[in-house]
Amino acid sequence: MNLSKNIHGCFFISICELIKSLIFAGEKFNRMAKKQTKKAPEVEYELLEKPEEIASRLERGEAFVKKNAKVFGGVLIAGILLMAGVLYFQIDKQNKNKKGQAEMFQAVYYFEQDSIDFALNGDGSNPGFLKIIDQYKGTEAANLSHFYLGSIYLSEGQFQKAVDHLKKFSANDYFVQARAFALLGDAYLELGNTKDAIAAYKKAVDHKENKHFAPRYLNKLAIAYEEAGDIANAIKTYQIIEDKYFESFEFTNARKHRARLEGLASK
Structure with a gap:
């Protein structure tokens, strides 16, 4: 819940900063132009002290925002969808990894007891390393399964299979x-x-x-x-x-x- 609030808060702050930068875009452009033409700093302060000038620039910034409202909306929606996708992927991966590691407990037990067939293929109720790799790709459970499979195949004389799995482990x-x-x-x-x-x-x-x-x-x-x-x-x-x-x-x-x-x- 706190993670979700933090993400929403970050989005809101980011959008506010974007709109703020667009509103004052005209002002920043004018300041850069003044520096390039080497005008005295006093001119800038005089302009900033004129309320009507500031209001005019704010109006231009507001008009710019309204004109590009669809673009801003598209950017916002794309950002939300992207963050939602990343968050979903991370949560799903964590859940899969947790479930995969719980399920591979029995396979590790069979490995330690030299029950090779059960370790590889499961016992009918619990999956073996081969199924864990297939079901939980990209998780730490699958990664560890590659190590165990490499060890098993090496001991069984299936050297190429051992290479294939050990190369995938890190x-x-x-x-x-x-x-x-x-x-x-x-x-x-x-x-x-x-x-x-x-x-x-x-x-x-x-x-x-x-x-x-x-x-x-x-x-x-x-x-x-x-x-x-x-x-x-x-x-x-x-x-x-x-x-x-x-x-x-x-x-x-x-x-x-x-x-x-x-x-x-x-x-």
Whole structure:
């Protein structure tokens, strides 16, 4: 209710300002003309002090408004319709998102319990991720469903479907988004697309880098470089793990594989 009042208030103020500017349009034009002809400021003050001159200008402004009443009316109606449309879209999207997230609760439960078919297609009473995406397009519920579907298809060996869904997912949360980039890299690597796998792993590493997950993504990146035949960058990537993340689980593995690759490179 307060939102509606604020919108109506904003419209009323905007229209008043528009009419005010039109009424005094003639006066502003005359002032600009005076400046261009370099007349003394005293002339302006003398004119403003003449009531008959002010009345004449107001009459001209009023006549201008009356003459263009249809234009103003059209602008006002178009503005009202536009704001009403935007408001309706926002409210409808919020309602859909709220309903979609409530309905996907059961699908997430099935996902966590490895009940893949129910997670994908629902159980007859509750929708699965596929239906949520179809019914709630453009909502956060649909966005999250893309992430879950990408994870499911990756684990099921349907790598292209995993890519298709993970590419549609985006999040502000640094952990989930970095995880999505890494999963996307995994899918690309399984498809033999080392170029896109490397790009995805780099995004995972660079996305709000942190000491807990960056070493894991760097390890994946090094593997992708090796798969692509880029031994030099694979060695450099393992070296980053050794230099920056010496307390990580991946540290020992990085030392071992860096030494192995350096041996290969020296042959």
